[in-house]
Amino acid sequence: MDTIHTEAGCSGGAEAVLRLQPNSSISITYDSQFGPHNDIMLLEIDEKLLPEILHQRVTLRGQPDEDAVLCTTSKTYAVKFVGTSNSVLLIPPSDKVSELCNNKDEKNTVVASVIKVAPGCMELVEVAPKLDKLKLLLSQNPYTFGEASKMDILEECEKTDLGLYRLEDLLDRCQASEDELKRGLQSLSAIEIDGYWRILDDEYKYAILNMLLHNAVLNDWSIDELDEDEVVNVLVADEFPANVARHCLRAHSEAVDVGGKCRWKLDERGVCVKLARGILKEGKMKLEIFMEEWGRKVPEGMRASLDFLEGEVLMEKIGMETRVYSFSVSDLPSSPVERFAVLFNERAKWEWKDLEPYVKDLRVPGLSAEGLLLKYTRRTQPTMEAEPVFSAR
Secondary structure, three states: OOOOOOOOOOOOOHHHHHOOOOOOOOOEEEOOOOOOOOOOOOEEOOHHHHHHHHOOOOEEEOOOOOOOEEEOOOOEEEEEEEEEEEEEEEOOOHHHOOOOOOOOOOOOOOOEEEOEEEEEEEEEEEEOOEOHHHHHHHHOOOEOOOHHHHHHOOOHHHHHHOOOEOHHHHHHHOEOOHHHHHHHHHHOOOEEEOOEEEOEOHHHHHHHHHHHHHHHHHOOOOOOOEOHHHHHHHHHHOOOOHHHHHHHHHHOEEEEEEOOEEEEEEOHHHHHHHHHHHHHHHOOEEHHHHHHHHHHHOOOOOOOOHHHHOOOEEEEEEOOEEEEEEOOHHHOOOOHHHHHHHHHHHOOEEEHHHHHHHHOOOOEOOEOHHHHHHHHEEEEOOOOOOOOEEEEO
């Protein structure tokens, strides 16, 4: 290696390089411990992320079979290696370098010793959180009928063996920031029970919602002004746990102020969708039969509108007959490549009015909705007036 000489003496290390003035020079050479040092990697970061790194508010997450991601409290970043054709010389601080200078009278002594030549660096690219695993983990052991009494007698180790997870367990296993994970739990209507995050079994959710609606009729409650304590007390009398009853009410309602008191108004779309999914759980139905049964289930004051079912059901025509079946966007993968694979496996061709509800929730940092369609689909449109049709690319 060529050396650049100075009369700086034997005081060296990275500090000497950092203090180097314009048009001046120092000597460099290989350190006696020069080598690959695979435990040392360069990481290039945006300046906005520097405080997070320096204050140790970041975490690397990923299982042995997964690519690592770096998570702050609110965002997730893919960690990618980028090679470079330039030589990047790593020079450690002076207290970490070998003593290379024994003759203190010698001029032009080495003051900077290179311990590694880096072939590139790691870069961070913001990505969407990988929350499909969260759904998978929570689906292993959903909360069902009779669970409350069963959970009380189990030891802590037995609960872990059953596939139950605390928040820290989920953070350790899922590649998402804490804020993103909490939003994922909320979107799944998960509930914390005895310190463990659970989702309710579909039949259990359907049963408790039906019981709530039944009690609203029985007790002449207004579905726009439900009293939380009254609702919970009645559901507890029907042998539902208080925390589950409260969770169910809040998951299907929005808080409203009535005369200075907090009341709960049932969410029309959310309730109608849950009832429709319950009706369709057995499979495909003739549209007219489904609409008739759905209309009977929907409480007074709400309407069974097909507009509510965008992204929840699909329809198919067989001759003169139209059949409807459950196909919910909430059950689809969040990864774009996997999402489009499932969609085109379901249908080879999609009209835009049918496809849009199943792709509008996809989020890829740096890629627009139009960019996603260009990347994963092929668009055809026979005429300007015709509805565009999308097929797999």
